Amino acid sequence: MNFRKNLTVIYLVLFAVLVAEAAGLLIRSAVIPGLSRQAEHDRDTAMSRCNARTIASGDIYDCRKNRLFSAGGPGEKGIYADDEAYSQIIGYALPVTNQYYRMMAYYKEELFLPAGAEGRKGADIYLTLDQGIQMKALQVLKDEIGGDGEGSVVVMDARTGELKAFVSLPAFNANDLDSSLKEMNSSKEIWYPVTHKKGVPPGSIFKLVTVAAVLENGFEDFRTADKEFDVDGVRITNSYKPDGKEIGYKEALVRSSNVYMASAALAIGGDRLTEMAGRFMVGKELELDFGTVVSNWDLDSGNALETAQSAYGQGKILFSTIYGAMMAQAIANDGTMMKPYMVGAIIDQNGKCLKKGEEQVLSKAVSKRTARMIGGAMEEAARSYKMDDTYRIAAKTGTAQIGDADNRYEAWMVSFAPADNPRYVIAMNHCGTKNYGISLKKPVLELYGYLLQ
Missing domain, CATH: 3.40.710.10 (DD-peptidase/beta-lactamase superfamily)
Structure with a gap:
């Protein structure tokens, strides 16, 4: 009799451990929304960084169509026409760490787009500045x-x-x-x-x-x-x-x-x-x-x-x-x-004018x-x-x-x-x-x- 009781207790303990492990796995994996904010945050951060590596920026030009900022490929930093002449106004962008500064923060939605399979990139900005x-x-x-x-x-x-x-x-x-x-x-x-x-x-x-x-x-x-x-x-x-x-x-x-x-x-x-x-x-x-x-x-x-x-x-x-x-x-x-004003126009890659100064x-x-x-x-x-x-x-x-x-x-x-x-x-x-x-x-x-x- 005692043997059967002991065996039942053992089964119950093992079952409880299995349930706990399964619940922990679900929480850590964030399969059930809301169970773990940290897990969801970690997952979203990883996904954002992965997506950010596909973001492609538009270019930035002066009023004479001289390129002031040349976008690189998706996730790349791009190249400025001068090391310091435009940094304080154009700013910089690091999509992987979600850092946007100055004009690149101000026009983040227009300037940056996920490239996707179509090879898209963000809109180009034409400034009133003269290089x-x-x-x-x-x-x-x-x-x-x-x-x-x-x-x-x-x-x-x-x-x-x-x-x-x-x-x-x-x-x-x-x-x-x-x-x-x-x-x-x-x-x-x-x-x-x-x-x-x-x-x-x-x-x-x-x-x-x-x-x-x-x-x-x-x-x-x-x-x-x-x-x-x-x-x-x-x-x-x-x-x-x-x-x-x-x-x-x-x-x-x-x-x-x-x-x-x-x-x-x-x-x-x-x-x-x-x-x-x-x-x-x-x-x-x-x-x-x-x-x-x-x-x-x-x-x-x-x-x-x-x-x-x-x-x-x-x-x-x-x-x-x-x-x-x-x-x-x-x-x-x-x-x-x-x-x-400094922005003459913002033109997307289809030629549509999104903003005109x-x-x-x-x-x-x-x-x-x-x-x-x-x-x-x-x-x-x-x-x-x-x-x-x-x-x-x-x-x-x-x-x-x-x-x-x-x-x-x-x-x-x-x-x-x-x-x-x-x-x-x-x-x-x-x-x-x-x-x-x-x-x-x-x-x-x-x-x-x-x-x-």
């Missing part, structure tokens, strides 16, 4: 800031908003991604290019917006003595020794008088300055066709010191180079700011009269910088204090040319430098020489 201008912009920037510097150049069509060059340094070597990814992980400057992802103080280039507020609010005749004064116990000074003479808006822009800008902003009020900043899109997040760009405007209009400092581009103002280009473009275009008004920043008055002052400023008058350049420099222990600056120049019939806008900066904005005169002139030759 010749892009490479020249890269060269003049590197010559100015050196191999280890941080800075950028944006070249824009003055009438349409088309972006013709978009360069940011430091960049990474898109053709040697393995080593570049290690470098990128230790460099915030590479992850956040100042062209569009990093905000810095604009300094005196923002005086264009302050003068716009002065003119648009009926203060055209406002004049003040160009001498230092105090606001809430803080001394407002110029970068030059003031002579105490009365000056108006034009002299103030040419001299780059902090004193005039602060006095004018206090006269018109912080609310009007904020309103004009908004008309120039400062402080607004913008969704452009290559990504989102942001800037910062945080002015307490009741705070006299904040109002005074913001008027000459310090305070809490931050924006990337694209905003400087947009500001100059609005003035060059008789007060109408066009929306910057179009001119679009972003803001009526100022009247034609105001734009012409500011443009005239910028042309006079360029002459005071002793810029070659061959190309009729209108320009404004900026030298923003960073406030760090090394007493470094953000050096800026925004410009357009020819002044009487603008074709191009150039915005250039050199970040974290001991140099002033005027140091950018040489590379800007060289780039205009290329553009307008």
Whole structure:
């Protein structure tokens, strides 16, 4: 009797073990959905990586149909026309590990397709960038800031908003991604290019917006003595020794008088300055066709010191180079700011146009009269910088204090040319430098020489 009971117990134990093993097998294999999230995740990851090896990318071209990015075969990384000229805007893609960066992330659905048995590949993207201008912009920037510097150049069509060059340094070597990814992980400057992802103080280039507020609010005749004064116990000074003479808006822009800008902003009020900043899109997040760009405007209009400092581009103002280009473009275009765009067209392999870039008004920043008055002052400023008058350049420099222990600056120049019939806008900066904005005169002139030759 005991033998039979023992035998029954043994059979029951063996049966339980078999059931447990079978259940475990089902769970680990994820045959029954929901029984094991880890198993399902492992299975899906394996399948995704397997499928990713079949993904084939489209190519990317400039406005003249020069190939900027040549797709390789399915799962391959592809080849860039230059190691660093396009990395910060085109980005990179690693489908096997599901990593997409910059434009390749923005147009992931269009650019990448499983090849399948039909040998398909993703759509081709045609950019408004011009390879010749892009490479020249890269060269003049590197010559100015050196191999280890941080800075950028944006070249824009003055009438349409088309972006013709978009360069940011430091960049990474898109053709040697393995080593570049290690470098990128230790460099915030590479992850956040100042062209569009990093905000810095604009300094005196923002005086264009302050003068716009002065003119648009009926203060055209406002004049003040160009001498230092105090606001809430803080001394407002110029970068030059003031002579105490009365000056108006034009002299103030040419001299780059902090004193005039602060006095004018206090006269018109912080609310009007904020309103004009908004008309120039400062402080607004913008969704452009290559990504989102942001800037910062945080002015307490009741705070006299904040109002005074913001008027000459310090305070809490931050924006990337694209905003400087947009500001100059609005003035060059008789007060109408066009929306910057970089994608001319996206064409699939059957010839179907999936997207077409179009001119679009972003803001009526100022009247034609105001734009012409500011443009005239910028042309006079360029002459005071002793810029070659061959190309009729209108320009404004900026030298923003960073406030760090090394007493470094953000050096800026925004410009357009020819002044009487603008074709191009150039915005250039050199970040974290001991140099002033005027140091950018040489590379800007060289780039205009290329553009307008």
